Amino acid sequence: MDYTEIEYDVSDRIATITLNRPERMNAFSENMLNEWAEAIRRSQDDDEVRVVIVTGAGRAFCAGADLRATGSEDRVLLSDLNAGQRRNSLRFSVHRVPQALQYLDKPYLAAMNGAAVGAGMDMASMADIRFASDQARFGMSYVNVGLIPGDGGAWLLPRLVGFQKALELMWSGELFNAEEALRIGYVSRVVPHDTLLEETRAYAAKLADGPPIAIQLMKRLAYRGQSQNFMEALESAQAAMTIVQSTEDYKEGPLAFREKRKPVFRGV
Numbered sequence: 001m002d003y004t005e006i007e008y009d010v011s012d013r014i015a016t017i018t019l020n021r022p023e024r025m026n027a028f029s030e031n032m033l034n035e036w037a038e039a040i041r042r043s044q045d046d047d048e049v050r051v052v053i054v055t056g057a058g059r060a061f062c063a064g065a066d067l068r069a070t071g072s073e074d075r076v077l078l079s080d081l082n083a084g085q086r087r088n089s090l091r092f093s094v095h096r097v098p099q100a101l102q103y104l105d106k107p108y109l110a111a112m113n114g115a116a117v118g119a120g121m122d123m124a125s126m127a128d129i130r131f132a133s134d135q136a137r138f139g140m141s142y143v144n145v146g147l148i149p150g151d152g153g154a155w156l157l158p159r160l161v162g163f164q165k166a167l168e169l170m171w172s173g174e175l176f177n178a179e180e181a182l183r184i185g186y187v188s189r190v191v192p193h194d195t196l197l198e199e200t201r202a203y204a205a206k207l208a209d210g211p212p213i214a215i216q217l218m219k220r221l222a223y224r225g226q227s228q229n230f231m232e233a234l235e236s237a238q239a240a241m242t243i244v245q246s247t248e249d250y251k252e253g254p255l256a257f258r259e260k261r262k263p264v265f266r267g268v
Contacts, residue, residue, distance in 0.1 A: 004031065004035070005029060006020050010046070010049055014204045022058025024066055025115060027062070033094055036097050054109070061114050062120030106212075108126070111131050114135060132187040132196075136177070138178075140153060140170045141173045143170065157170070209262075212249075248266060249266065
């Protein structure tokens, strides 16, 4: 696929998705959403990719939906839809990204280089781990334009920062900076702006060197555990353990330890 509004690059087993509409602060169009979702699926299907990073070009991570979109092909926020069309308008547009992410077992990291507001913050909330530039800004700005989080933000945010804080952020719509994001646990770390991608890639490289099957199953167990009781989680862990103990990587780890060398995990 030829991309026009994102960039997709794979190197050292790390796929990087760069939102590439800097003139619009990476506000997403229908086309960008399609490309973004396709890149996620491509990353999942590529055995050479072990980690995925999403970031933005220019001074923003993502400013949400493009409120200036008026073309008939861009159905993200058009006001001229009838009730039947509105019923599925999100499902077949912006929801394509979280839908694609439901099948991504690989670590998905957000390198947040600038503003992430409204639906852009929801998109960032979908990442497994978020690294933020010290220049990044965040805001659940839906309330300022009379909307609600339409991309799963009302489900995601309470799980990241707690119920009370999530409601405060959604009801106020106020912007907050990277240090506050770190304080409330929304981001994992804040780094100097100029080294954001370098530090995110360094973390990604450590994951890429690890046993991919085990790492992917850890992710699956963690997410499934959000809706399981403890006994169900134990049963899921037993099933996952059976899988990892049948891999060559399971043999490689102890062997490398005995031979006093770095293990080489091949994902088999």
